Amino acid sequence: MLKAIIVDDESKSRESLQILLHDFVEGVEVRSLCQDVAEAIQAIERDKPDIVFLDIQLQRETGFDLLTKLKDITFEVIFTTAYSEYAIKAFRFSAIDYLLKPIDIEELKKAVGKVEKRMNGNIASRLTELVQNLKVGTSSSENYKLALPTLEGLIFIKTNDILYCEASSNYTQIYTADGKKYLVSKTLKDYEDLLSEHNFFRIHNSYLINLNSIKKYVKGEGGYVILNNDISLDVSKRKKEAFLNKIGVRNA
The missing domain is CATH 3.40.50.2300 (Response regulator)
Incomplete structure (x- = not known):
């Protein structure tokens, strides 16, 4: 009881x-x-x-x-x-x-x-x-911390330290700037809802990226981004226009 x-x-x-x-x-x-x-x-x-x-x-x-x-x-x-x-x-x-x-x-x-x-x-x-x-407020993503429910327990990381999130069925893989990755028991949609106001954008059904972590965008049908850790992630054709508008680029 x-x-x-x-x-x-x-x-x-x-x-x-x-x-x-x-x-x-x-x-x-x-x-x-x-x-x-x-x-x-x-x-x-x-x-x-x-x-x-x-x-x-x-x-x-x-x-x-x-x-x-x-x-x-x-x-x-x-x-x-x-x-x-x-x-x-x-x-x-x-x-x-x-x-x-x-x-x-x-x-x-x-x-x-x-x-x-x-x-x-x-x-x-x-x-x-x-x-x-x-105390921090929504305008200060640099110090905002997110609780990640992992198998080892809750891990708190700053949102600005997240490079990108990848869908894994009903789970999400979260990749951070220090080279670590965490498998968490929430969907990518859950993190899209939480992080969109902190300069994150879903470029593909499988990927939610920190826009601050983009090193380069390469043109194509949808194109792809290269992040600070040099990994390349596809931008879906359906998401391309909204993504380019988000980062302030036209006619790419």
């Missing part, structure tokens, strides 16, 4: 989530309902939860304030939020679970299921990178 606490400054939200967990999610016992950071700290010390469902805005403080006041984070966190799209992307970059309000039952089940599979993972490092990504 997973022990949980709910931290939300709205009583209706706390009670609603408690009812959803009781009625629809097996194996979760809600030990405490908290309305602010002070109550949450007491509940965490007393109940030693496995999961904390944490709202972002808590009266005059935030869920991040709560986390920074704790000496050790020994529990998983699932954020409950009505936050902006940008904050949601930061959660996804950092491999942090979140639920959008109003909470969907199936999404709640999935989030708890992922926690069960991931128990004892390094939540502290994920939260650290989440806070950093939120």
Whole structure:
């Protein structure tokens, strides 16, 4: 049985989530309902939860304030939020679970299921990178870090250190500037959604490239790019025009 606490400054939200967990999610016992950071700290010390469902805005403080006041984070966190799209992307970059309000039952089940599979993972490092990504902002890709779920665990790398991503069935191979590659359990479409705002472009069904890593473009029916590591990747005929517009080239 997973022990949980709910931290939300709205009583209706706390009670609603408690009812959803009781009625629809097996194996979760809600030990405490908290309305602010002070109550949450007491509940965490007393109940030693496995999961904390944490709202972002808590009266005059935030869920991040709560986390920074704790000496050790020994529990998983699932954020409950009505936050902006940008904050949601930061959660996804950092491999942090979140639920959008109003909470969907199936999404709640999935989030708890992922926690069960991931128990004892390094939540502290994920939260650290989440806070950093939120501070950096979407305009500073140089310092933005992406969590890669590999067989060895989560690996954090700067987006600007990624040369390109290659589709591998339902997995993705990610190649970095230091010559390493990582096989991750997400599709190339997932990374296209995450990285397009960070100067990445999908030049082919199989390739998503960092436009900052292009050394040369060679003309052809679709043509191909040569990246900084001297590898050549085809540009599909269908993607050629959009790609050339993206890099500011005409009639190539």
